[in-house]
Amino acid sequence: xxxxxxxxxxxxxxxxxxxxxxxxxxxxxxxxxxxxxxxxxxxxxxxxxxxxxxxxxxxxxxxxxxxxxxxxxxxxxxxxxxxxxxxxxxxxxxxxxxxxxxxxxxxxxxxxxxxxxxxxxxxxxxxxxxxxxxxxxxxxxxxxxxxxxxxxxxxxxxxxxxxxxxxxxxxxxxxxxxxxxxxxxxxxxxxxxxxxxxxxxxxxxxxxxxxxxxxxxxxxxxxxxxxxxxxxxxxxxxxxxxxxxxxxxxxxxxxxxxxxxxxxxxxxxxxxxxxxxxxxxxxxxxxxxxxxxxxxxxxxxxxxxxxxxxxxxxxxxxxxxxxxxxxxxxxxxxxxxxxxxxxxxxxxxxxxxxxxxxxxxxxxxxxxxxxxxxxxxxxxxxxxxxxxxxxxxxxxxxxxxxxxxxxxxxxxxxxxxxxxxxxxxxxxxxxxxxxxxxxxxxxxxxxxxxxxxxxxxxxxxxxxxxxxxxxxxxxxxxxxx
Amino acid sequence: xxxxxxxxxxxxxxxxxxxxxxxxxxxxxxxxxxxxxxxxxxxxxxxxxxxxxxxxxxxxxxxxxxxxxxxxxxxxxxxxxxxxxxxxxxxxxxxxxxxxxxxxxxxxxxxxxxxxxxxxxxxxxxxxxxxxxxxxxxxxxxxxxxxxxxxxxxxxxxxxxxxxxxxxxxxxxxxxxxxxxxxxxxxxxxxxxxxxxxxxxxxxxxxxxxxxxxxxxxxxxxxxxxxxxxxxxxxxxxxxxxxxxxxxxxxxxxxxxxxxxxxxxxxxxxxxxxxxxxxxxx
Ligand SMILES: Cc1cc2nc3c(=O)[nH]c(=O)nc-3n(C[C@H](O)[C@H](O)[C@H](O)COP(=O)(O)OP(=O)(O)OC[C@H]3O[C@@H](n4cnc5c(N)ncnc54)[C@H](O)[C@@H]3O)c2cc1C
Ligand SMILES: Cc1cc2nc3c(=O)[nH]c(=O)nc-3n(C[C@H](O)[C@H](O)[C@H](O)COP(=O)(O)OP(=O)(O)OC[C@H]3O[C@@H](n4cnc5c(N)ncnc54)[C@H](O)[C@@H]3O)c2cc1C
Ligand code: SF4
Numbered sequence: 001x002x003x004x005x006x007x008x009x010x011x012x013x014x015x016x017x018x019x020x021x022x023x024x025x026x027x028x029x030x031x032x033x034x035x036x037x038x039x040x041x042x043x044x045x046x047x048x049x050x051x052x053x054x055x056x057x058x059x060x061x062x063x064x065x066x067x068x069x070x071x072x073x074x075x076x077x078x079x080x081x082x083x084x085x086x087x088x089x090x091x092x093x094x095x096x097x098x099x100x101x102x103x104x105x106x107x108x109x110x111x112x113x114x115x116x117x118x119x120x121x122x123x124x125x126x127x128x129x130x131x132x133x134x135x136x137x138x139x140x141x142x143x144x145x146x147x148x149x150x151x152x153x154x155x156x157x158x159x160x161x162x163x164x165x166x167x168x169x170x171x172x173x174x175x176x177x178x179x180x181x182x183x184x185x186x187x188x189x190x191x192x193x194x195x196x197x198x199x200x201x202x203x204x205x206x207x208x209x210x211x212x213x214x215x216x217x218x219x220x221x222x223x224x225x226x227x228x229x230x231x232x233x234x235x236x237x238x239x240x241x242x243x244x245x246x247x248x249x250x251x252x253x254x255x256x257x258x259x260x261x262x263x264x265x266x267x268x269x270x271x272x273x274x275x276x277x278x279x280x281x282x283x284x285x286x287x288x289x290x291x292x293x294x295x296x297x298x299x300x301x302x303x304x305x306x307x308x309x310x311x312x313x314x315x316x317x318x319x320x321x322x323x324x325x326x327x328x329x330x331x332x333x334x335x336x337x338x339x340x341x342x343x344x345x346x347x348x349x350x351x352x353x354x355x356x357x358x359x360x361x362x363x364x365x366x367x368x369x370x371x372x373x374x375x376x377x378x379x380x381x382x383x384x385x386x387x388x389x390x391x392x393x394x395x396x397x398x399x400x401x402x403x404x405x406x407x408x409x410x411x412x413x414x415x416x417x418x419x420x421x422x423x424x425x426x427x428x429x430x431x432x433x434x435x436x437x438x439x440x441x442x443x444x445x446x447x448x449x450x451x452x453x454x455x456x457x458x459x460x461x462x463x464x465x466x467x468x469x470x471x472x473x474x475x476x477x478x479x480x481x
Numbered sequence: 482x483x484x485x486x487x488x489x490x491x492x493x494x495x496x497x498x499x500x501x502x503x504x505x506x507x508x509x510x511x512x513x514x515x516x517x518x519x520x521x522x523x524x525x526x527x528x529x530x531x532x533x534x535x536x537x538x539x540x541x542x543x544x545x546x547x548x549x550x551x552x553x554x555x556x557x558x559x560x561x562x563x564x565x566x567x568x569x570x571x572x573x574x575x576x577x578x579x580x581x582x583x584x585x586x587x588x589x590x591x592x593x594x595x596x597x598x599x600x601x602x603x604x605x606x607x608x609x610x611x612x613x614x615x616x617x618x619x620x621x622x623x624x625x626x627x628x629x630x631x632x633x634x635x636x637x638x639x640x641x642x643x644x645x646x647x648x649x650x651x652x653x654x655x656x657x658x659x660x661x662x663x664x665x666x667x668x669x670x671x672x673x674x675x676x677x678x679x680x681x682x683x684x685x686x687x688x689x690x691x692x693x694x695x696x697x698x699x700x701x702x703x704x705x706x707x708x709x710x711x712x713x714x715x716x717x718x719x720x721x722x723x724x725x726x727x728x729x730x731x732x733x734x735x736x737x738x739x740x741x742x743x744x745x746x747x748x749x750x751x752x753x754x755x756x757x758x759x760x761x762x763x
Contacts, residue, residue: 257703276744350736
């Protein structure tokens with residue numbers, strides 16, 4: 001069949017009516033023939049625009065070419081020259097605003113389904129046995145990476161491949177960051193995360209869990225222990241609340257607490273696992289990012305009958321990935337746009353009973369460039385709900401900064417870092433990911449980890465010294481606030 | 482994995498364990514806590530650091546068996562392992578030479594009050610201590626508390642040992658008699674800390690309490706431990722655990738502690754039904 005006549009291939013998914021009762025993965029992945037058919041669509045552009053849209057510059061046409069020629073091992077090898085975590089990226093990257101948004105086929109019709117192809121080859125490799133890449137001879141230099149999220153894992157993997165001895169220090173009892181505690185099983189199975197973490201560890205990286213930097217160890221301790229460089233990838237995990245009356249009633253959760261209970265602590269398997277979560281009949285989730293979608297869809301799976309997404313702007317401003325909004329709608333999540341809570345009511349036992357909201361209109365663009373939502377006076381109304389989940393965004397957790405001298409931060413609590421090199425205002429300390437940008441995306445965190453690893457490598461190999469240390473202090477824009 | 486080196490039964494439901502966690506011991510200070518997991522399927526629960534030995538790299542934890550996790554922990558012996566020990570978390574107590582201070586420990590709260598009393602004594606304070614429990618069986622560390630206190634009053638609710646009273650009674654008498662402690666520390670069940678705070682408020686005696694809210698990660702990430710202090714929402718794990726007892730919204734704390742009562746009962750029944758006491762939390 002001529003290339004132009006092949007349609008973009010749909011990926012099979014679990015039936016919505018079935019999947020709202022389980023935590024199994026929603027999207028099922030391409031079968032091999034379908035992947036090869038989709039791969040046929042790629043024009044193999046001389047100047048591939050798609051690559052420009054990718055924060056880690058995956059050689060997209062090359063991996064697609066190898067895939068369609070049946071050289072799956074070659075395809076994954078090409079992928080891994082740039083991306084250590086393809087099974088994760090293939091599942092959670094917002095491709096529609098990155099690589100796929102730039103694909104030339106998208107100009108007239110549908111772009112190549114790059115993300116689904118990425119997922120396909122990564123899954124193929126996991127099922128056949130993961131290959132190890134070439135690793136440079138040991139340099140004898142030691143690097144400490146703080147935080148085992150996408151930024152830290154990527155930096156650690158690259159540094160190990162450059163030949164340095166890397167140890168990751170992680171506060172939680174499991175590595176993965178948001179991938180393990182935030183994003184639910186039905187979107188990103190934890191054994192996928194585990195196998196990609198194992199791949200990074202197989203490069204010779206050590207992992208110390210249960211270690212809160214700033215508390216258990218400080219940066220000063222790490223330097224004293226002989227580390228020559230430190231990368232901070234501690235993310236933005238501090239939940240925000242709205243400061244409205246009633247926010248502390250039982251049944252009001254931060255999305256972080258709710259998702260941590262469900263994902264990291266496996267509350268959906270309670271009482272086989274010890275950690276409970278309490279979900280009533282009607283749940284309101286405040287916010288409309290990926291976090292909100294995940295909280296809403298998890299609530300449904302835990303047995304809620306009605307789940308609302310309450311969002312103060314309109315559908316056009318929804319920051320979540322298109323695919324996830326689509327899946328949420330299919331599952332029956334109800335969207336309340338241009339609506340903002342002003343108060344939460346409780347009963348005499350301190351439990352949530354309802355929520356008072358106000359309708360909003362869109363005004364002039366604000367600092368984020370999006371129209372500013374303004375309340376419409378007198379438009380208050382009440383919703384009966386048993387749970388309210390606040391998914392308003394997060395800020396960097398200040399814990400790591402105890403005794404971390406000389407690291408400048410912005411008024412948002414993020415680190416002032418060089419967007420290209422990841423250098424902080426303190427020599428020998430680099431940072432990247434959500435701790436620099438504020439809550440953003442997996443791939444932008446990985447990109448930051450990669451760039452910092454390259455700069456750390458240059459430093460450790462003597463390309464520059466502490467005397468040459470300088471930081472371009474640009475505020476790094478987040479993918480979405 | 483963190484090895485238990487020693488274990489002792491202080492009372493029928495109160496146990497002491499010494500766990501090897503050298504990195505935590507190296508930094509531990511009075512007033513701080515750890516978050517532990519008994520096994521891979523276990524809940525993360527906070528426990529105060531009752532004592533530590535930097536040389537041996539060990540922490541002493543004292544816990545009361547109230548539900549599934551603490552009961553499971555109670556089945557552990559020397560040579561067994563815990564899946565996680567994270568810390569030290571929270572701010573250390575602010576120890577200075579204040580003059581005269583009072584330390585009140587109720588029930589299992591005697592454990593965390595001990596290192597605080599000891600450091601206060603070291604810092605040159607006159608330490609008056611009151612420890613109490615429901616009955617004689619639940620009391621422990623009277624001897625230890627005596628070594629770090631200038632005066633020690635012991636009470637039991639049922640009069641089976643010491644004076645028959647709640648800890649608030651001798652405290653109220655002391656304050657009424659004109660004692661003006663520079664600071665009072667009170668640690669125990671929330672309801673006891675609430676009544677200690679209510680007792681000391683009329684005397685305007687500065688009262689510090691250590692709040693035991695429900696937590697998950699213990700590092701500021703989840704917000705489960707939020708309490709209201711002076712009308713503001715605060716996180717116990719990163720901003721506490723110690724707060725001004727006169728500013729705490731006690732009813733909110735007590736309500737939030739009850740969020741999971743039904744689930745806790747289910748977890749316990751599930752565990753007892755399986756009753757094997759095995760390690761995989763079944
Ligand atoms: C629910 C949810 C859904 C999301 N969905 C998507 C999606 O679909 N697509 C997408 O691209 N992005 C998504 N995101 C955003 C994405 O997950 C983050 O941008 C990304 O994980 C940031 O990576 P990071 O490595 O900077 O930080 P994190 O993933 O936050 O990892 C930081 C790690 O550092 C550890 N840490 C923190 N402080 C310390 C300390 N003091 N000492 C030691 N360790 C510490 C933390 O425990 C954590 O493991 C989502 C986020 C959430 C919360
Ligand atoms: C900073 C901090 C330090 C603590 N230090 C100690 C300590 O040194 N020793 C100790 O024994 N306990 C301590 N606790 C309390 C301890 O964490 C709880 O007893 C434990 O989580 C109960 O778990 P469980 O699964 O055994 O019981 P659950 O099944 O969770 O609960 C059983 C019963 O205990 C009540 N309960 C649950 N959590 C708490 C709590 N945090 N405080 C009071 N009652 C509770 C429940 O309402 C329920 O009725 C501390 C708590 C905090 C926040
Ligand atoms: S832009 Fe589209 S068609 Fe061109 S190489 Fe990239 S994926 Fe293929």
